[in-house]
Amino acid sequence: MKPRRPYLLRALHEWISDSGETPHIVVDAAAEGVTVPRQYVKDGKIVLNVSFSATQMLKLGNDFVSFEARFGGVGFAVLVPVLNLGATRRFLIRPNGGGRSTVFVPAGGDLIIMRGRCQRDWQHCVPKQQAPTGPRMSLNYTSTAQVIT
Numbered sequence: 001m002k003p004r005r006p007y008l009l010r011a012l013h014e015w016i017s018d019s020g021e022t023p024h025i026v027v028d029a030a031a032e033g034v035t036v037p038r039q040y041v042k043d044g045k046i047v048l049n050v051s052f053s054a055t056q057m058l059k060l061g062n063d064f065v066s067f068e069a070r071f072g073g074v075g076f077a078v079l080v081p082v083l084n085l086g087a088t089r090r091f092l093i094r095p096n097g098g099g100r101s102t103v104f105v106p107a108g109g110d111l112i113i114m115r116g117r118c119q120r121d122w123q124h125c126v127p128k129q130q131a132p133t134g135p136r137m138s139l140n141y142t143s144t145a146q147v148i149t
Helices: 005-018
Strands: 024-028 045-049 056-060 064-071 074-081 091-095 102-104 122-125
Touching: 005 056
Parallel strands: none
Antiparallel strands: 024 045, 056 064, 064 074, 091 102, 091 122
8 A cells, every 4th residue: 555645745735725825845954855945944944835836847746845946036956755744643532521532543644634513512632642752743724714795
């Protein structure tokens, strides 16, 4: 079976773009294989606009992201290995007011979607663990709309 990470990255890029928003990625500039314009790195990281309008020849491959873009008017070929979403951790939800928790154990690249009343009716958390399990990343996307009357 193929890894899920590249499919998740492509799906998020398409979803964010189709929603009229601008997809960005935050890159650890010191990670092995990363090629980015170093003069734009801050605190070891760089934020890259990966929208179709800001890039040329964008490729969201199975183990890399690559594109060409202009930084300060100068063209640059960017290469970023695909993001690993990190160590496996338990994710718990339980009804507001108490009750038994439901446990999920998402693996790297899995996506949990909490729709509708889930945020209002359920508590959720990633519980602390006594032994470190390794780094992880939590990606949250919130959509808002302005209603014009």
